[in-house]
Structure formats: structure tokens, C-alpha cells
Amino acid sequence: MSRYGAVVATFTDLMIAAVEESSRRDQREADIEHLFLALITTDYPAGHALRRAGVSLADARQAVEDQHAHQLQLIGINTGMPEPGRITAHQTTGHQLTRRTEEILYPSGEDEITYTSQVLRRLLEEPSGFISEVLKRLNVSAAEILAELEQALEAASPSTTATAQRGVLTATSTTFLPASAEEIWHLVSDAERIPEWDQTLGTVKNLSDDEGVWEAVVREQLPNGEQMKTKPKSRRRHIRRLLADEPHVIIWGISFPDAPQSNDLQHTVTLTPAEAGTQLEVIVRWIEPTHRLSLRSKVGRAIVGRPLRPVMRYFVRMQAAEFTRSISRHFR
Incomplete structure (x- = not known):
């Protein structure tokens, strides 16, 4: 950026x-x-x-x-x-x-x-x-x-950054919360509470036929009444817990079952004890599913994606910042 x-x-x-x-x-x-x-x-x-x-x-x-x-x-x-x-x-x-x-x-x-x-x-x-x-x-x-x-x-360094490397777009956002890591962990480690800090998601439910996988459906409108514009194939999402180290790190993996060629998404939330509270770090990664793409799709993405890369970096950066704000609101 x-x-x-x-x-x-x-x-x-x-x-x-x-x-x-x-x-x-x-x-x-x-x-x-x-x-x-x-x-x-x-x-x-x-x-x-x-x-x-x-x-x-x-x-x-x-x-x-x-x-x-x-x-x-x-x-x-x-x-x-x-x-x-x-x-x-x-x-x-x-x-x-x-x-x-x-x-x-x-x-x-x-x-x-x-x-x-x-x-x-x-x-x-x-x-x-x-x-x-x-x-x-x-x-x-x-x-x-x-x-x-x-x-x-x-000792300062940027609190929010966005980087791009081949096949992966990453943004990191950090903030301070006046709460313990244990308190924050109860919010960020519960799949069914993800909509409380990812405002784009509505309901989240466990899939009984696939242990460890939750299904989420995108909201039709945001909490402020603004209508969500989501492609039909992107409305349904599957959520998996990739890593849980209580109460320090949780990694959520998100995929789009109706759009297998869409990028996969990862949310990494890290909690570090700090004086009078906790340091919160949220990393958002959009990962290109190269193993699921045809050669034609890969070439097309390379041609179209290059000029859009600065815009996408900004979008992912704002997404990471919004997650930290949403988590922070629960403890302020």
C-alpha cells in the first residue's frame, strides 16, 4: 500500500x-x-x-x-x-x-x-x-x-499492512483490547459466533454429516440496513477450524462449495497478553486455488488480476481492519 x-x-x-x-x-x-x-x-x-x-x-x-x-x-x-x-x-x-x-x-x-x-x-x-x-x-x-x-x-511499525505474492493476497491488522485473552477467545474461537465479528455472515450451523465443518449463509443486508450484493454462487460458505491453540491462536478456513474455482479464505486471529489488556492481530488471506484451475483459467486470472492487484490489496486491508474493529466493539 x-x-x-x-x-x-x-x-x-x-x-x-x-x-x-x-x-x-x-x-x-x-x-x-x-x-x-x-x-x-x-x-x-x-x-x-x-x-x-x-x-x-x-x-x-x-x-x-x-x-x-x-x-x-x-x-x-x-x-x-x-x-x-x-x-x-x-x-x-x-x-x-x-x-x-x-x-x-x-x-x-x-x-x-x-x-x-x-x-x-x-x-x-x-x-x-x-x-x-x-x-x-x-x-x-x-x-x-x-x-x-x-x-x-x-519502536513503531505499521498496524495494518497488505501484501501480495504469487497466489496469495494477505492483510494484517492489529489493535489493543482492554480485555483478557481468555475473554476474547470465547468470541473468536466459536464458529457459530463468527457473524458477531464478520458482519457479512448471517447464520452459521454445524453440518451433521461432516464433523468439524460449519455452513454459513451470507446476510441479505448489513446491520445498518445496507443491502448486500453477493453472487448466488458465493452465498453459501463452508467454515473449518484449521488450528486452535487456546487462548492464543485460532485459524478459520472458509471455502465456497458452490463456486469451487473461487479463492479460499483464511482468518488467523492471534491474541497476545499486554499491559492492561490484549494485543489482537487479525490476518486475512485470500488463496488462489491453483490446483483446481484449468490452464485457461490460470492465464485469464493472470491477465485480469495484475491491474486489479492494488485495488484488491486495499479491499483485503479494509476487510482485516473491519474484523479487528468488530471484535474490538465487544470489549469497549
Whole structure:
């Protein structure tokens, strides 16, 4: 993926995470506090810096709520904020960023590694002082966070990548979850719960005549009401558990029984214990079934596939990122 494409993808990740935070209180506009909260659980340098400085998602949410209540009291309003609920942004539409959040989040020539650090710096310098007051409630200074940020930048690597080699297209996406590996394992290791983090799938059931194989059917519409456009031959899928090392690694293999010449799909989910939570890594692989293709099909794929390769890399990268977001929503 190009430098520009990587920054745009990171921008998208942060924007969606901020919108998800605002949706917990049924708000359609994501403001600077939602962007600040979104940064905490990212696998980018800004997220590492905040967590190393002792900022947890739960404490930061409480500090934001307390600061809002304080500001309302200053103007004589004692009504509290709406009670938070589950993240609902993926089920609704009409979400957007406030103007000041757009200005902070909008890229200005950085690469993927330095981009999130610049977003964090802009938040710390934001003229309203809201984030500064939140940090006071957390007993953390901007100087402490910036010191941790410098160390995080030295050790930084891209959190989402996409690569292509002969016959295999691979994308990797990582994030931080404020939950134990055991808690996350219960979600990602259960075949019948895959639709909870792969929104394209509807029902999943075990095939009684084939032990260890599940059959999934694609949804007709996504949770937000958007219609799914799926070819009839791709609607039915078979799922196999290729590897299970509890609670560390699970690999799911997905094939298309009605379209044997379609690429096979693999989802690898790796859970690594981290301070105050777990590092989540999702690898998506689209594997060309060369052993099932005729010579004519192989030549045709080579001719058509080459110019489409950058588009496919972007598609697979976004797919891996969406899986990490969907898993993350269960624990935020």
C-alpha cells in the first residue's frame, strides 16, 4: 500500500473509532473527546503512549464524563450526561465529525507512523482546553504523554499492512483490547459466533454429516440496513477450524462449495497478553486455488488480476481492519 493510502486507511480507522465512541450515548457527532478516547485503544504510537502513561479507556471515559458535568454545572445545569450504552455506529447512519475534530484529524503530509502522533499532539494543544482538563482528572501531564510518545515512535511499525505474492493476497491488522485473552477467545474461537465479528455472515450451523465443518449463509443486508450484493454462487460458505491453540491462536478456513474455482479464505486471529489488556492481530488471506484451475483459467486470472492487484490489496486491508474493529466493539 502506498504511503498516501496507508495514511488514508489510518484516518478511516480513527474516524470510525471516534464515531463509535460517540454512538455509545446515541450522539451523531463525534467531538474531540471521542477522538481522544478512540486513540487510547489503537495500536498506533499515540495509543501506546497514552497507555504507557497510565491512561486506561475506562478511566478516561469517566474523566470525560466528569469534565462535561463540571462544565454544565458552571452554567447552572445539573442534569447529567445520558447513560452510555453499547456501540451502535455500525447499525445506524448519519454520523459525522465536528468541524474542530475534522481539523485535528485531517492528515497534513505525515506518514502512517507519525500521523497518529501528530493527531495526539493537536489534541493536547487544542485551544478549548477540554483535553487538558481531562488529563488533570487523570493525574497525567501532557509532558509525560509526549515523553512516552517519543519512545513509542522509535519502536513503531505499521498496524495494518497488505501484501501480495504469487497466489496469495494477505492483510494484517492489529489493535489493543482492554480485555483478557481468555475473554476474547470465547468470541473468536466459536464458529457459530463468527457473524458477531464478520458482519457479512448471517447464520452459521454445524453440518451433521461432516464433523468439524460449519455452513454459513451470507446476510441479505448489513446491520445498518445496507443491502448486500453477493453472487448466488458465493452465498453459501463452508467454515473449518484449521488450528486452535487456546487462548492464543485460532485459524478459520472458509471455502465456497458452490463456486469451487473461487479463492479460499483464511482468518488467523492471534491474541497476545499486554499491559492492561490484549494485543489482537487479525490476518486475512485470500488463496488462489491453483490446483483446481484449468490452464485457461490460470492465464485469464493472470491477465485480469495484475491491474486489479492494488485495488484488491486495499479491499483485503479494509476487510482485516473491519474484523479487528468488530471484535474490538465487544470489549469497549
